[in-house]
Amino acid sequence: MVMKIHKLEIENVKRVKAVKIEPTAEGLTIIGGNNHQGKTSVLDAIAWALGGNKFKPSEAYREGSTVPPSLKIVMNNGLIVERKGKNSDLKVTDPAGVKYGQNLLDSFVEELALNLPKFMESNNKEKANILLQIIGVGEELNRLEREELDLYNRRHTIGQIADQKEKFAKEQEFYPEAPKEIVSASELIKQQQEILARNGENQRHRNNLKELLENQEKDKAQYDFIENQIAELQNKKANLGTLINTRAENIITAQKTVEQLKDESTEELEKNLENIEKINIKVRANLDKEKAEDDAKDYRNQYKDLTTLLEQTRQNKIDLLKGANLPLEGLLVEDGELTYQGFKWDNLSGADQLKVATAIVRKLKPECGFVLLDKLEQMDLKSLKEFGEWLKEERLQVIATRVSTGEECSLIIEDGYVQGENATEVPKWKEGEF
Numbered sequence: 001m002v003m004k005i006h007k008l009e010i011e012n013v014k015r016v017k018a019v020k021i022e023p024t025a026e027g028l029t030i031i032g033g034n035n036h037q038g039k040t041s042v043l044d045a046i047a048w049a050l051g052g053n054k055f056k057p058s059e060a061y062r063e064g065s066t067v068p069p070s071l072k073i074v075m076n077n078g079l080i081v082e083r084k085g086k087n088s089d090l091k092v093t094d095p096a097g098v099k100y101g102q103n104l105l106d107s108f109v110e111e112l113a114l115n116l117p118k119f120m121e122s123n124n125k126e127k128a129n130i131l132l133q134i135i136g137v138g139e140e141l142n143r144l145e146r147e148e149l150d151l152y153n154r155r156h157t158i159g160q161i162a163d164q165k166e167k168f169a170k171e172q173e174f175y176p177e178a179p180k181e182i183v184s185a186s187e188l189i190k191q192q193q194e195i196l197a198r199n200g201e202n203q204r205h206r207n208n209l210k211e212l213l214e215n216q217e218k219d220k221a222q223y224d225f226i227e228n229q230i231a232e233l234q235n236k237k238a239n240l241g242t243l244i245n246t247r248a249e250n251i252i253t254a255q256k257t258v259e260q261l262k263d264e265s266t267e268e269l270e271k272n273l274e275n276i277e278k279i280n281i282k283v284r285a286n287l288d289k290e291k292a293e294d295d296a297k298d299y300r301n302q303y304k305d306l307t308t309l310l311e312q313t314r315q316n317k318i319d320l321l322k323g324a325n326l327p328l329e330g331l332l333v334e335d336g337e338l339t340y341q342g343f344k345w346d347n348l349s350g351a352d353q354l355k356v357a358t359a360i361v362r363k364l365k366p367e368c369g370f371v372l373l374d375k376l377e378q379m380d381l382k383s384l385k386e387f388g389e390w391l392k393e394e395r396l397q398v399i400a401t402r403v404s405t406g407e408e409c410s411l412i413i414e415d416g417y418v419q420g421e422n423a424t425e426v427p428k429w430k431e432g433e434f
Helices: 039-051 102-108 116-120 124-135 138-171 185-228 234-260 267-322 350-364 381-393 428-433
Strands: 005-013 016-021 027-033 070-075 080-084 089-093 331-334 337-340 370-373 397-403 411-414
Touching: 005 039, 016 039, 016 411, 027 039, 027 381, 039 070, 039 080, 039 370, 039 397, 089 102, 116 350, 116 370, 124 331, 124 337, 124 350, 138 267, 185 234, 185 267, 331 350, 337 350, 350 370, 350 381
Parallel strands: 027 397, 027 411, 370 397
Antiparallel strands: 005 016, 005 070, 070 080, 080 089, 331 337
């Protein structure tokens, strides 16, 4: 059963002299009055009666009174809670006359319902933790937040490395004229040796031609000598003629070969050999630049992948909270802080803060159907009416104080008493409006 306050009687507590109130079962019961008249004393007395001695005011006795404080609260199920006598002893009795103690009260009274400022004054992290405790997703949300933080840190590190690689790549010199790969000196020497070998072969052919030409001249001289002795050397002449013809054919062949020969220059290779280290410096620089660009691209891709994972983790958090049974629509925990309608606590109006706090406190212990609110003057009349309507929709009872003597007040406290002869009952028109 949802427990609410049916009626209460208070005497000689702080500034209260004698007060009887029957709060509305749903919505707002506003205790109005000027400052120092006893409005807050009523709330302190209720908190003391139901919450135990930890809520007892430090100066509980009304100043000037010789009669001890007396408190009596009747709950909507008939349970009677009393504190009276010199020691303000607690007495809890059910309609059948069975007696109970503070443990019964603690079973349905939510501590923050008696002390809402404790919640209001807690930091954003504490408020968020209370909400997570209510909806039962704290452990899973903490896991997602740790995962989110880990992904964020990893992505941040990868992003820094990518930036460094990109900066390093931009700072590197590039030589478009340099070869794509490191030049090998042994390969150049091999090429040089092959060219020298071919050139040596060419020279052999030239020497052969020269030798043939020299032999021809000798043969011709010998031929002329033999002409003078032709008679004696007819046989030798015939042989020499054949030899001359054969050599002539060899000469023609050699000439054709020599005419087709072309010497290759080793100048470029020799120059490359001299500049090989300079060339390789440029090649290495180009390779380093390409490597840095590839590394930067790789880290940038990793950064994008981690960004996708981070966004998915954040969406999982949102989905987790959206699927939870939250006490108020629009209420979330984002980045470890409580938010309402997209705004953090310190950016909420005073009216929204009270609405959020009331909803959360109600959710903490659903069987506690009432909340005490002090200093409700921070709400304007429009916000006050909207708040009262919301409380009725939630079937929640709120007993509040307001520095005012206006018609929005359910009753007025003046000098420790309820003002007016019929002040023990909340006016019916006020019940309909607030």
